[in-house]
Every structure is written in C-alpha cells, then in structure tokens.
Amino acid sequence: MDKHAYPDTTINLSGTFYTVQRGWTEIVKPQTRFISRIPLDRVAVLVGTGSRVKKEIEEKLGVSLRIDSKEGLVETTPRPENAKNWDPINLFKAKDMVEKMKLYDEGEDFLCVHSLKSRPVIVLNFKTYREATGEGALSLAKIAERVRQEQRVNIMVSVQHTDIYRVAGSVNIPVLAQHIDAREPGSWTGHVTAEAVKASGAVGSLVNHSERRLTLADIGACIAALKKLDLLSVLCTDTPETSAAGAALAPEMLAVEPPELIGTGIPVSKAKPEVVTKTVELVRRINSEVIILCGAGISSADDVARAIELGTEGVLLASAYVKAKDQYGLLTSMAKAAIDASRR
Missing domain, CATH: 3.20.20.70 (Aldolase class I)
Structure with a gap:
C-alpha cells in the first residue's frame, strides 16, 4: 500500500497529539497509548471475576489494558492481532469503556450493558x-x-x-x-x-x-x-x-x-x-x-x-x-x- 495514498489525521487529546493514518490497520507515528484514571474502588470492576471483563474488552477491541491498582491508572494500547477486522477507532472505544467503569458496581453489570x-x-x-x-x-x-x-x-x-x-x-x-x-x-x-x-x-x-x-x-x-x-x-x-x-x-x-x-x-x-x-x-x-x-x-x-x-x-x-x-x-x-x- 502506498503510504501517501491516505492523508493523516492528527487528533489532540489532553494536550497530546496522535496521528491516525487512514486506511491502515494500525495507529502510527507514534505508537499510541492512552492513560486513564479511574477511582480505586472501580479497579476490581474493570478486572472482573477471573479477569473476565478486562479480557473481553481486550479480545473484542484488540487492545491491551495495563492496570496500576495502587494509583487507579489504566494504560490502553493497540494490539491489532487480538481482534478480527481491527480498526484504529477501537482504541478510542476501549478508552471510553474504561472511563465509564465508574458507572457500574460490578464488572458483570458492565458486560451486561455492553455485550x-x-x-x-x-x-x-x-x-x-x-x-x-x-x-x-x-x-x-x-x-x-x-x-x-x-x-x-x-x-x-x-x-x-x-x-x-x-x-x-x-x-x-x-x-x-x-x-x-x-x-x-x-x-x-x-x-x-x-x-x-x-x-x-x-x-x-x-x-x-x-x-x-x-x-x-x-x-x-x-x-x-x-x-x-x-x-x-x-x-x-x-x-x-x-x-x-x-x-x-x-x-x-x-x-x-x-x-x-x-x-x-x-x-x-x-x-x-x-x-x-x-x-x-x-x-x-x-x-x-x-x-x-x-x-x-x-x-x-x-x-x-x-x-x-x-x-x-x-x-x-x-x-x-x-x-x-x-x-x-x-x-x-x-x-x-x-x-x-x-x-x-
């Protein structure tokens, strides 16, 4: 594929610029990651029983979630090989899902709403x-x-x-x-x-x-x-x-x-x-x-x-x-x- 066939789109989130190259199956320049903060009592909700919630988000959207349970920080990075028909927008969807964890009491409740x-x-x-x-x-x-x-x-x-x-x-x-x-x-x-x-x-x-x-x-x-x-x-x-x-x-x-x-x-x-x-x-x-x-x-x-x-x-x-x-x-x-x- 011609790298110049698709114009780049630069997105400014929280003061950091990310570039998505249209038509590609990965986010490029630089390797993108999102850092989100959730309340400490929501960490268990995100993980879920047997890490079920975390795993389902990772598998469905093709991302990797690294969770700092002491600070409530969640790093979301793309892992296109983890999902079929991966799209760069999946990274933004995953970030949005992580940040909505504060609305739910149980991880299984979250999956019920999002499945x-x-x-x-x-x-x-x-x-x-x-x-x-x-x-x-x-x-x-x-x-x-x-x-x-x-x-x-x-x-x-x-x-x-x-x-x-x-x-x-x-x-x-x-x-x-x-x-x-x-x-x-x-x-x-x-x-x-x-x-x-x-x-x-x-x-x-x-x-x-x-x-x-x-x-x-x-x-x-x-x-x-x-x-x-x-x-x-x-x-x-x-x-x-x-x-x-x-x-x-x-x-x-x-x-x-x-x-x-x-x-x-x-x-x-x-x-x-x-x-x-x-x-x-x-x-x-x-x-x-x-x-x-x-x-x-x-x-x-x-x-x-x-x-x-x-x-x-x-x-x-x-x-x-x-x-x-x-x-x-x-x-x-x-x-x-x-x-x-x-x-x-």
Missing part, C-alpha cells in the same frame, strides 16, 4: 419518522443510551442509513441499520452493503422487516454477509413457521411480528399469544442459540413483561417510543419490566 447478546433486549426501530430523522434520531438515541446505562438493559437503536454515522459516533449504544441489500461491494447504484453500514459505525442490521421484505435467498445472503463481518443480524418474521425457517439460517436475533398488528398499539403478546409461544417452541427445536424477540404493537411496560413471560428474551418496537410524549419515562418502565419478567 450485544446480553438479555433482556429492547430494540428500538426509528423507521423513517420525521421525529427520528437527523438531530431527532440523535436525541432519541441519547435518551436510550441514558436508560441503557441506568437500568443495565441491552437497548439498541435501529436508525436510517443517513443517520448511522451521526448517531454511532455520538452515543455509546449499539446502532443497527434498518436494512441491507444482498450485494457485494461493486458496480451497484442505490444499494446498501453490509460493508457500508459497518464503515458508518453500525454493529448490525435488521433483515426482512415487514416493511422491507426480502426473498428467502436474499435473507440468507444478508445474514451471511453480516456474519462475515462480525455484525449482528436481527431477522424479522411473521409466523411461527417462517420463524422456524429463519432460525435455520442462524441469525443472532429473530423478531416475530405479525404485520397486521404493527403500529396498531395492539400487542401480539396479548392479541395472539399463541403466535409467540408457538414461535418459541418451533425455533428452539432448530436453534437453541438465537435470541427471540417479540414485535408488533408493543407499547407499554406490561406488553414487554407479557412478551418475556411467553418465552421471548426481549422486544422490538417503533412508534410507541418515537412518538411517546415522555420517551425517557416509557423506556425506563419498559426496561424495568423486562428485568423483572426475566427474573421470574
């Missing part, structure tokens, strides 16, 4: 609502981030493609695309690839939402493309039978939502509970690992609790959150209901 597959799960689909576009999307994502941190529930937001970069770069919360096309990078116009949403900062994508249906072949291709890039796939289905077929494709999450109930405020968990229980039964016969979500009409804390009581591990909702008068209050009540129901 993409922790349960229970609440996925917020912003759709193309005017209220959830541009600065509106960022505002809604910041509310979700606050609730995620306070309640320690795995909350994700699914935003329009044009808002992925803006939102992912501004909040510490998983951001999903709403759709990808079954296309490899190349001579296609107007298509959105898995590579594109990842480059914008998304951690995954919805697949086959009822408002953006795909053929079975394209569903398989999209899930495969996401897996190849270590991205999360949230497959949307409409019946127990299609859910079982989708489970065979091994998505990370599967959300069943009868389309006739979407946006009605009538939850499938109450209107058609048999759809949920049958879906759980059939999917578990085929795939014991996929996280099953309940969608369509979810609009209250009671709806969330009922969905989990029927055997799912979370919910997918849209208009109830986006158009709520008090998004923070609604989401907080839903998060608490999800936690309580999952413990019963």
Whole structure:
C-alpha cells in the first residue's frame, strides 16, 4: 500500500497529539497509548471475576489494558492481532469503556450493558419518522443510551442509513441499520452493503422487516454477509413457521411480528399469544442459540413483561417510543419490566 495514498489525521487529546493514518490497520507515528484514571474502588470492576471483563474488552477491541491498582491508572494500547477486522477507532472505544467503569458496581453489570447478546433486549426501530430523522434520531438515541446505562438493559437503536454515522459516533449504544441489500461491494447504484453500514459505525442490521421484505435467498445472503463481518443480524418474521425457517439460517436475533398488528398499539403478546409461544417452541427445536424477540404493537411496560413471560428474551418496537410524549419515562418502565419478567 502506498503510504501517501491516505492523508493523516492528527487528533489532540489532553494536550497530546496522535496521528491516525487512514486506511491502515494500525495507529502510527507514534505508537499510541492512552492513560486513564479511574477511582480505586472501580479497579476490581474493570478486572472482573477471573479477569473476565478486562479480557473481553481486550479480545473484542484488540487492545491491551495495563492496570496500576495502587494509583487507579489504566494504560490502553493497540494490539491489532487480538481482534478480527481491527480498526484504529477501537482504541478510542476501549478508552471510553474504561472511563465509564465508574458507572457500574460490578464488572458483570458492565458486560451486561455492553455485550450485544446480553438479555433482556429492547430494540428500538426509528423507521423513517420525521421525529427520528437527523438531530431527532440523535436525541432519541441519547435518551436510550441514558436508560441503557441506568437500568443495565441491552437497548439498541435501529436508525436510517443517513443517520448511522451521526448517531454511532455520538452515543455509546449499539446502532443497527434498518436494512441491507444482498450485494457485494461493486458496480451497484442505490444499494446498501453490509460493508457500508459497518464503515458508518453500525454493529448490525435488521433483515426482512415487514416493511422491507426480502426473498428467502436474499435473507440468507444478508445474514451471511453480516456474519462475515462480525455484525449482528436481527431477522424479522411473521409466523411461527417462517420463524422456524429463519432460525435455520442462524441469525443472532429473530423478531416475530405479525404485520397486521404493527403500529396498531395492539400487542401480539396479548392479541395472539399463541403466535409467540408457538414461535418459541418451533425455533428452539432448530436453534437453541438465537435470541427471540417479540414485535408488533408493543407499547407499554406490561406488553414487554407479557412478551418475556411467553418465552421471548426481549422486544422490538417503533412508534410507541418515537412518538411517546415522555420517551425517557416509557423506556425506563419498559426496561424495568423486562428485568423483572426475566427474573421470574
């Protein structure tokens, strides 16, 4: 690679200048490191039982954490060989995670909030609502981030493609695309690839939402493309039978939502509970690992609790959150209901 093909970006942090060379897989000139200070009583939180928390951060982000337990200092340095598809931005993500340790009482609580597959799960689909576009999307994502941190529930937001970069770069919360096309990078116009949403900062994508249906072949291709890039796939289905077929494709999450109930405020968990229980039964016969979500009409804390009581591990909702008068209050009540129901 031509060293001059990509312009350098110099970043000033705490009075120290670091240079990131675009397009490279390592940070250069000089070997970068961050020194963060955390309260002494948070050191054990960062380490975790059997060093679990520290190891997971190192492995997922390709960094090395050196901890001075007497001073509360943490040195973060890049170790690209420790992670797949390493990106220089991982170093900044690791620094941010270290400095957020003061918010948590236990390392396992921290992993619960930051693990993409922790349960229970609440996925917020912003759709193309005017209220959830541009600065509106960022505002809604910041509310979700606050609730995620306070309640320690795995909350994700699914935003329009044009808002992925803006939102992912501004909040510490998983951001999903709403759709990808079954296309490899190349001579296609107007298509959105898995590579594109990842480059914008998304951690995954919805697949086959009822408002953006795909053929079975394209569903398989999209899930495969996401897996190849270590991205999360949230497959949307409409019946127990299609859910079982989708489970065979091994998505990370599967959300069943009868389309006739979407946006009605009538939850499938109450209107058609048999759809949920049958879906759980059939999917578990085929795939014991996929996280099953309940969608369509979810609009209250009671709806969330009922969905989990029927055997799912979370919910997918849209208009109830986006158009709520008090998004923070609604989401907080839903998060608490999800936690309580999952413990019963």
